[in-house]
Amino acid sequence: MNNKPTIEDVAKEAGVSIATVSRVINKQGGVKEKTEDKIINAIKKTGYIQNAVARSMKVKKTNTIGIIIPDIENPFFPAVISAIENKAREKNLYTILSSTNESALTEGKIIGNFLERGVDGVIITTADKNNPNLELLLKQKIPTVAIDREINLPSVDNVLIDNVQGSYEAMAHILKNGHQKVGIICGPQNTTPGYERFLGYQKAMKEFGLELDEKLIYYGDFKDSSGSKAVKHFFELTERPTAIFSCNNLMTIGAIKELRALNWSLGSEVSFVGFDDIEIATFIQPSLTVVKRQMYELGEIAFDLLHEKIYSNRLDSKKVMLTPSLEIRQSVNKI
Amino acid sequence: MNNKPTIEDVAKEAGVSIATVSRVINKQGGVKEKTEDKIINAIKKTGYIQNAVARSMKVKKTNTIGIIIPDIENPFFPAVISAIENKAREKNLYTILSSTNESALTEGKIIGNFLERGVDGVIITTADKNNPNLELLLKQKIPTVAIDREINLPSVDNVLIDNVQGSYEAMAHILKNGHQKVGIICGPQNTTPGYERFLGYQKAMKEFGLELDEKLIYYGDFKDSSGSKAVKHFFELTERPTAIFSCNNLMTIGAIKELRALNWSLGSEVSFVGFDDIEIATFIQPSLTVVKRQMYELGEIAFDLLHEKIYSNRLDSKKVMLTPSLEIRQSVNKI
DNA sequence: TTGAAAGCGCTAACAA
DNA sequence: TTGTTAGCGCTTTCAA
Numbered sequence: 001m002n003n004k005p006t007i008e009d010v011a012k013e014a015g016v017s018i019a020t021v022s023r024v025i026n027k028q029g030g031v032k033e034k035t036e037d038k039i040i041n042a043i044k045k046t047g048y049i050q051n052a053v054a055r056s057m058k059v060k061k062t063n064t065i066g067i068i069i070p071d072i073e074n075p076f077f078p079a080v081i082s083a084i085e086n087k088a089r090e091k092n093l094y095t096i097l098s099s100t101n102e103s104a105l106t107e108g109k110i111i112g113n114f115l116e117r118g119v120d121g122v123i124i125t126t127a128d129k130n131n132p133n134l135e136l137l138l139k140q141k142i143p144t145v146a147i148d149r150e151i152n153l154p155s156v157d158n159v160l161i162d163n164v165q166g167s168y169e170a171m172a173h174i175l176k177n178g179h180q181k182v183g184i185i186c187g188p189q190n191t192t193p194g195y196e197r198f199l200g201y202q203k204a205m206k207e208f209g210l211e212l213d214e215k216l217i218y219y220g221d222f223k224d225s226s227g228s229k230a231v232k233h234f235f236e237l238t239e240r241p242t243a244i245f246s247c248n249n250l251m252t253i254g255a256i257k258e259l260r261a262l263n264w265s266l267g268s269e270v271s272f273v274g275f276d277d278i279e280i281a282t283f284i285q286p287s288l289t290v291v292k293r294q295m296y297e298l299g300e301i302a303f304d305l306l307h308e309k310i311y312s313n314r315l316d317s318k319k320v321m322l323t324p325s326l327e328i329r330q331s332v333n334k335i
Numbered sequence: 336m337n338n339k340p341t342i343e344d345v346a347k348e349a350g351v352s353i354a355t356v357s358r359v360i361n362k363q364g365g366v367k368e369k370t371e372d373k374i375i376n377a378i379k380k381t382g383y384i385q386n387a388v389a390r391s392m393k394v395k396k397t398n399t400i401g402i403i404i405p406d407i408e409n410p411f412f413p414a415v416i417s418a419i420e421n422k423a424r425e426k427n428l429y430t431i432l433s434s435t436n437e438s439a440l441t442e443g444k445i446i447g448n449f450l451e452r453g454v455d456g457v458i459i460t461t462a463d464k465n466n467p468n469l470e471l472l473l474k475q476k477i478p479t480v481a482i483d484r485e486i487n488l489p490s491v492d493n494v495l496i497d498n499v500q501g502s503y504e505a506m507a508h509i510l511k512n513g514h515q516k517v518g519i520i521c522g523p524q525n526t527t528p529g530y531e532r533f534l535g536y537q538k539a540m541k542e543f544g545l546e547l548d549e550k551l552i553y554y555g556d557f558k559d560s561s562g563s564k565a566v567k568h569f570f571e572l573t574e575r576p577t578a579i580f581s582c583n584n585l586m587t588i589g590a591i592k593e594l595r596a597l598n599w600s601l602g603s604e605v606s607f608v609g610f611d612d613i614e615i616a617t618f619i620q621p622s623l624t625v626v627k628r629q630m631y632e633l634g635e636i637a638f639d640l641l642h643e644k645i646y647s648n649r650l651d652s653k654k655v656m657l658t659p660s661l662e663i664r665q666s667v668n669k670i
Numbered sequence: 671t672t673g674a675a676a677g678c679g680c681t682a683a684c685a686a
Numbered sequence: 687t688t689g690t691t692a693g694c695g696c697t698t699t700c701a702a
Contacts, residue, residue, distance in 0.1 A: 054695035389679035
């Protein structure tokens with residue numbers, strides 16, 4: 001940011017006042033065409049670029065929305081972000097993205113930074129819905145939309161998918177095929193998807209008259225390594241599960257890798273359903289049955305809600321729930 | 336950004352001047368402990384958060400670096416970004432990410448926006464190395480590091496991988512196995528990787544005494560659809576290639592999908608090597624031989640160069656070249 | 671249709 | 687050790 005030309009340089013060059021220059025920059029009208037031409041030329045000549053920092057200071061708007069996600073390397077998020085970015089660009093809004101790496105501490109820092117920078121709104125998938133730093137957002141009256149993981153604070157909108165329903169359907173599909181011993185690879189229980197997907201599992205088990213078995217419940221962290229650890233754990237059991245349900249994409253990948261390493265045959269020896277579709281699902285044999293959700297839609301709705309919140313000063317707390325669908329392929333065998 | 340508490344509110348609350356408050360906020364020392372305590376309390380009481388916009392205006396630093404990538408949904412970039420973000424966070428710098436969707440026009444807008452916001456530096460994988468808007472970055476004296484795709488402008492650093500070498504090795508591996516008709520799925524020729532990977536192909540063909548055949552050269556756009564179109568094109572040839580080399584990950588995925596749709600058997604009927612590793616590579620049968628590169632390292636080096644450029648006012652143009660490696664798996668058969 | 675000037679919230683030089 | 691004050695570059699009254 002070295003001695004760039006300022007609005008004053010342009011004014012001098014054009015022989016007018018800075019107020020007039022400001023008027024043409026912001027297209028407010030009420031400037032003689034001839035004057036405007038002079039100014040436009042002066043802008044070109046000086047290479048002037050409006051200083052958004054100074055502008056933000058006056059208008060108290062940054063035209064920027066902050067996006068906070070837990071893990072940029074989980075392909076689910078780039079898809080959602082892509083949707084948000086496209087919509088934001090249409091509306092001439094800009095996005096700041098930061099990823100917390102599933103750490104509530106980092107999340108707190110990022111929120112602080114976003115507040116300092118003065119974002120107009122925030123879209124967040126929180127690493128921990130009990131993170132006290134989330135309340136900072138409210139204290140500063142920053143319009144906020146939670147996505148994928150619920151935040152129970154007043155005036156925060158939530159765009160969620162019906163995890164219970166999604167995992168219930170997955171489980172029902174497994175159980176209808178006669179499986180009785182079904183292992184689950186859970187996500188963190190302090191996140192909505194982690195908790196709710198486990199709920200769907202429990203609901204299905206109960207409905208089909210089956211008891212929960214602690215040995216068949218593995219608590220993972222949504223990273224692929226826990227998928228592989230879970231499979232190893234299940235494999236070492238004296239009574240192995242005949243089917244496994246994995247609660248997210250990354251853990252599914254880890255699990256499938258481990259299945260292969262262990263020579264535990266997918267489909268014939270152990271059925272499998274994963275939450276979230278993944279690239280490899282249709283490439284492996286048998287292809288993988290998964291719970292699918294509309295990531296693009298999720299991002300778009302979140303953006304629309306945020307936009308509305310920012311520009312209409314809406315203060316209530318809306319909740320949108322999308323229903324995922326079961327994509328039945330070949331990885332569940334009949335018993 | 337509604338009537339948030341300002342430094343003045345804190346000063347009033349603590350009964351001191353704003354200068355003193357500023358001193359403790361910025362940890363400059365020279366403040367009596369008792370005064371400092373009063374101020375810290377006042378900050379808590381008022382819920383004050385430093386306004387980074389106003390601060391940036393004075394110190395002419397935003398502590399923000401802009402990252403521009405062509406496609407956030409290409410998993411190569413999240414990996415690189417992740418590395419940059421981690422390093423940036425360590426140094427208390429923040430990142431703004433925007434993706435151009437491979438459009439030079441959008442890229443221009445994003446650059447403009449970054450300039451307006453006053454980023455301290457930019458890391459960019461350009462959609463078009465001839466984009467005239469890139470020069471804006473120089474005019475405004477913004478330290479810039481190009482990553483993956485070269486930018487030939489004075490004072491721009493480049494962190495590249497040796498595409499020629501990588502694709503040469505891939506081709507050499509194919510040709511050594513006796514293949515003579517090798518199709519290539521190229522990327523856009525106005526990008527470094529697109530152009531150079533094609534060069535490596537040509538170099539290998541020449542060295543092995545083979546003629547180029549226009550029918551075996553397909554010009555794609557680095558998206559998966561062109562991978563599948565390319566395979567279809569090759570399949571319809573009266574003399575089909577016995578091996579295919581794909582120039583990026585997404586096109587490889589599209590190509591493999593099409594291979595299956597066409598029942599054109601990978602390995603036995605057509606050998607295949609892809610540039611960049613992909614998740615499915617080790618999941619399919621036969622597993623896919625690929626050119627691998629160090630994405631994390633790429634991001635880290637780029638960040639280090641940028642950081643150095645920003646804080647030492649270095650003006651020369653460094654160039655770092657990383658060498659990719661061939662990961663030989665099973666998708667190339669001997670003829 | 672234009673210009674002068676106040677002030678956004680902050681930092682830093684200077685003074686006390 | 688603390689306070690006063692001049693801007694940073696811009697937008698926006700108010701006046702001309």
